[in-house]
Amino acid sequence: MEVPKTPSSPPPFQQVGRTAKRPYPLSVYIGRFLWGAVYWGLFRWSPPRAFGWRRMLLRCFKAKLTRTSALYRSVKVYHPWLLEIGEQTTVAKDVDFYNLGPISVGSHSVISQGAVLCAGTHDYTLPSLPLRRPPIRIGSGVWIAREAFIGPGVTVHDNAVVGARAVVMQDVPAAMVVAGNPARVVKKRLMREDTGDDTGQPPERAD
Numbered sequence: 097m098e099v100p101k102t103p104s105s106p107p108p109f110q111q112v113g114r115t116a117k118r119p120y121p122l123s124v125y126i127g128r129f130l131w132g133a134v135y136w137g138l139f140r141w142s143p144p145r146a147f148g149w150r151r152m153l154l155r156c157f158k159a160k161l162t163r164t165s166a167l168y169r170s171v172k173v174y175h176p177w178l179l180e181i182g183e184q185t186t187v188a189k190d191v192d193f194y195n196l197g198p199i200s201v202g203s204h205s206v207i208s209q210g211a212v213l214c215a216g217t218h219d220y221t222l223p224s225l226p227l228r229r230p231p232i233r234i235g236s237g238v239w240i241a242r243e244a245f246i247g248p249g250v251t252v253h254d255n256a257v258v259g260a261r262a263v264v265m266q267d268v269p270a271a272m273v274v275a276g277n278p279a280r281v282v283k284k285r286l287m288r289e290d291t292g293d294d295t296g297q298p299p300e301r302a303d
């Protein structure tokens with residue numbers, strides 16, 4: 097008796113066996129290995145406020161930082177030599193710089209807890225699924241709120257605000273507030289005078 101043929105499925109679009117196994121020069125793998133040892137041994141376990149120590153470690157791996165760039169110890173940096181952070185900029189706990197390509201952050205910016213900046217992708221229109229490393233640029237005076245995702249190739253222009261958990265795959269115009277997935281402009285960022293009497297504490301109960 098003839099065995100019925102099973103319908104053949106189309107071949108997968110992508111042939112992962114054709115993806116470059118080592119897309120970087122050898123020096124990058126050595127640098128990554130050394131940075132991994134320093135990161136897990138000295139950066140990750142540094143005292144919470146040892147910002148100068150962490151700056152020194154990152155600078156040993158060619159990160160461009162100012163004397164006032166502050167990174168918390170649980171910040172992840174993939175390629176320190178592709179990181180640039182300006183004056184008075186703070187990078188909060190658990191921020192993930194997946195900087196396969198360069199990431200730069202201007203001055204007086206704040207990147208809040210758990211934000212992910214992903215400067216890497218694949219060209220899914222080619223069967224070999226090659227790696228792409230488009231840069232991410234964050235301007236000055238920017239606030240990226242908690243757990244936002246900033247995609248490859250995105251520029252967040254000066255003074256913009258990115259809301260919590262936003263997914264940003266397109267450039268953010270200057271001085272705008274964006275939020276949501278996909279991130280959309282929700283308002284213009286309007287500024288008021290600082291009166292100096294804002295304590296940062298919750299308001300007193302009225303009763």
Ligand SMILES: CC(C)(COP(=O)(O)OP(=O)(O)OC[C@H]1O[C@@H](n2cnc3c(N)ncnc32)[C@H](O)[C@@H]1OP(=O)(O)O)[C@@H](O)C(=O)NCCC(=O)NCCS
Binds near residue numbers: 283
């Ligand atoms: C982005 C943010 C700063 C805007 O605050 P705001 O100026 O008070 O904004 P509003 O409450 O007036 O919201 C404006 C609109 O955007 C929407 N929106 C605001 N934040 C949003 C967010 N994170 N995701 C989706 N939509 C959001 C609001 O629902 C509102 O929509 P509507 O006009 O349809 O009603 C704030 O919402 C936010 O995300 N804060 C982050 C807090 C944080 O990360 N804290 C940790 C670090 S301290």
